Amino acid sequence: MLYIRWNEENELGIDIIDEQHRGVVSAINSFYYGVSQGLSKQSLRLTKGMLDEMTIMHFETEERFLKQMGYPHLHSHALLHQKLLVKMGNIFDESIANSDPDPFLQFLKSWWLHHINEEDRTYARYLKINGKLS
Numbered sequence: 646m647l648y649i650r651w652n653e654e655n656e657l658g659i660d661i662i663d664e665q666h667r668g669v670v671s672a673i674n675s676f677y678y679g680v681s682q683g684l685s686k687q688s689l690r691l692t693k694g695m696l697d698e699m700t701i702m703h704f705e706t707e708e709r710f711l712k713q714m715g716y717p718h719l720h721s722h723a724l725l726h727q728k729l730l731v732k733m734g735n736i737f738d739e740s741i742a743n744s745d746p747d748p749f750l751q752f753l754k755s756w757w758l759h760h761i762n763e764e765d766r767t768y769a770r771y772l773k774i775n776g777k778l779s
C-alpha cells in the first residue's frame with residue numbers, strides 16, 4: 646500500500662529535518678494511493694499541490710538551517726533543490742499528459758532516497774564532525 650516505507654536508516658538525527666522528510670514521503674505515498682484508487686486528474690493535481698507545498702516548505706527550512714549553521718556548500722545544495730522543483734513540475738506535466746504516473750512516482754522515490762541518504766547526509770556528517778550538532 647505504501648510506495649515508500651520510511652526507514653530509521655533514512656534519519657539524519659536532526660529532528661525537524663527528519664520530520665519534514667517523513668512529511669514529504671507521506672505526501673508521495675498519498676499521491677501513490679490516489680493513483681491506486683483511480684482518482685481523477687483533478688484530484689491528483691490537488692495531492693500534487695500538497696506535495697509541492699511540503700517540498701518548498703522543507704527546502705526553505707533546510708536552507709535556513711544550513712545558513713544558520715554556516716554550511717559552506719549551501720549554494721550548491723540549494724541548486725539541487727531548485728533543480729528538483731523544475732524537474733518535478735516537468736515530469737508531472739508529462740505524466741498527466743500521458744496518463745502515466747509511474748515515471749513521476751519513480752523519479753520522486755529515487756530522487757528523495759538518494760538526496761536524503763547522500764547529499765543531506767553529507768551536510769549532517771559535516772555538521773557533526775565540526776561540532777555544530779549535539
Ligand SMILES: [Fe+2]
Pocket residue numbers: 707722726760764765
Ligand atoms: Fe536537501
